[in-house]
Amino acid sequence: MTEKIVSDIINSNVFVIEKNCNFIIIDAGAKVDTVKHIIENISKKYSLADGKANVLGIFLTHGHYDHCFFVQDYANTFGCKIYASKFAKEYLQNPDYNYSEGKFKIEDFSDFQFLDGDGQICLEDFKISYYQLGGHSKSDVCFLIDDEIFVGDVLIGRNMGRIDLFGGDKAEMKKSLEKLVKINYNVMHSGHGEDNSKASQDKVAKLWIKFLGR
Numbered sequence: 001m002t003e004k005i006v007s008d009i010i011n012s013n014v015f016v017i018e019k020n021c022n023f024i025i026i027d028a029g030a031k032v033d034t035v036k037h038i039i040e041n042i043s044k045k046y047s048l049a050d051g052k053a054n055v056l057g058i059f060l061t062h063g064h065y066d067h068c069f070f071v072q073d074y075a076n077t078f079g080c081k082i083y084a085s086k087f088a089k090e091y092l093q094n095p096d097y098n099y100s101e102g103k104f105k106i107e108d109f110s111d112f113q114f115l116d117g118d119g120q121i122c123l124e125d126f127k128i129s130y131y132q133l134g135g136h137s138k139s140d141v142c143f144l145i146d147d148e149i150f151v152g153d154v155l156i157g158r159n160m161g162r163i164d165l166f167g168g169d170k171a172e173m174k175k176s177l178e179k180l181v182k183i184n185y186n187v188m189h190s191g192h193g194e195d196n197s198k199a200s201q202d203k204v205a206k207l208w209i210k211f212l213g214r
């Protein structure tokens, strides 16, 4: 089961995914109480005392502040690790790179596990495949869980993510979109806006690949 929460302050998506009353969270732009409430409600269906839930990890799609702002609250509340690209660190450390206008930076990375390249993480019943997809930032990584992919700002509906921000790169974005088209999934969850199917997003990606190749 996947639940989407739209952050009321920065309009980014947070996803809570549940399997057998274990949870993982993708991105951290919504207040921790909102996320906790959703998790407790799902847990209640399992008649667990006090809706006690087990969050196995928080996964960050990239280091921009609107996707990470509350991540330390999440880690403290749920007592779990944060997974992010190894390139996310310089964004999280520096408000100029994460675009928080001085409001957000992380100094203590003890809860973090940094991901290098592509790979897979297994947590209880979750198999989470991850793929580095630079271009929007250096730190973009998408997560594939069963037939659902979480792409952050690489592709948002019919738009490609911005490539004019710190670490953005046209050639990298082209490579990332080519890589994305080759991944099998049914539903794409973006960092903002609505979900889309692979059929529609393959068309969108191919148009941007053409555009970027000019």
Ligand SMILES: [Zn+2]
Pocket (backbone or CB within 6 Å): 062, 064, 136, 153
């Ligand atoms: Zn972004």
